[in-house]
Amino acid sequence: MTTLTELPVIRLKSDRPPGHPWVWSAQVHKPPSRLPPGTVVDVMDAKYRFAGRGFWNGHARIALRLLTDDAGEAIDAGWIAARIDRAVALRRQVLKLDDTTDAWRVVHSEGDGLSGLIVDRYADILVIEYFAAGMWKFRDAIHAALLRHFPGARLYWFAESHVQKQESFDCREMEAPAPVEVHEHGLRFHAAPGYGHKTGFFADQRENRRRFAELARDRRVLDLCCNAGGFAVHAMAGGATEVTGVDMDGGILEIARANAAANNLPARFEQADIFDWLRQAAADGERYDAVILDPAKLTRDRSKVIDALKKYFAMNRLALDVIAPGGLLLTCSCTGLVSEADFLEMLRRVALNAEREIQILEVRGAGADHPVRTDVPESRYLKAVFCRVD
DSSP, X not given: OOOGXXXXXXXESOSSOOSSSEEEGGGEEOOSSOOOTTEEEXXXXXXXXXXXEEXXXXXXXXXXXXXXXOTXXXXXXHHHHHHHHXXXXXXXXXXXXXXXXXXXXXXXXXXXXXXXEEEEEETTEEEEXXXXXXXXXXXXXXXXXXXXXXXXXXXXXXXXXXHHHHHTOOXXXXXXXXXXXXXXXXXXXEEOTTSGGGGOOOGGGHHHHHHHHHHTTTSEEEEETOTTTHHHHHHHHTTOSEEEEEESOHHHHHHHHHHHHHTTOOOEEEESOHHHHHHHHHHTTOOEEEEEEOOOOOOSOGGGHHHHHHHHHHHHHHHHTTEEEEEEEEEEEOOTTSOHHHHHHHHHHHHHHHTOOEEEEEEEOSOTTSOOOTTOGGGOOOEEEEEEEO
């Protein structure tokens, strides 16, 4: 490993602390000679004072990922192991997630001080996603540290193609592991890591699924963009009188039906575009006492945020047409670029347009295994708004 005295130096254009672990390329002076993507560097401010240590990538928009502001702390395999130890301890010793589920987020990137790394557990499978060339360089140390906590686990790692291109590293595609059964609050679910959007299980909504099930007891439930039926199964198990799930993807609906069957629950699932389905349901006079609307991420492009909000408006406006007076609406957004404030403003406009009153009961996010650092508010990507509609 490189010793601290040998580290290359990157100088900031400002003499103020960055205030965020990401430093953009426009905020730094380029080094005189090329440094490989993912190089560990010391960061100095404009007055040559130590500002931090982290990963450099001259090819990426995020030129620096700051990992520590302690000049005596080396970024090496030991540091990686210590950060992973801390992340696992939070989940096991503080949150005690093993008592309720075997599907949880092990490492949440900046939230655990490991910028560019996400790790999810699905029973005996650990899914490792790389977002940064620096983390990819430490992959052997990462895998070894994880296996200390999860002996015998199957490791599946990947990086999305656009990330590899932007960060300049090559993560060869692996063969996906065999699907596995996971458990959550006493219920059984299918998980298939490595099969794209058909993974079939999203741990970030775990506590929101349980909370919705509590509120939906004795109610007729509609689960829109139901994916693998997580909300539907929880609601049915929690005492809902009837549950219908709707999704466009026929493949994921087969998993939803299997999840319901695995728990001996009579939830019903239909393949349809939710816009067409809702228009027809409203025309037929269908009314539901509780509705979930949980679409997939609508954009990764900051210039498309307005378009995303328009689509959220259209979805939520149609959903109101099938909610009975006094009914519940759980509306979600996992589009990180859409702020909570903008999402709530969209709901205000929906209520005005529909001439109905929406009472916001709770605004929640991802589970506590997705911690958010105070200096990285944008990592609080999930918005789950529990409402009553009059």
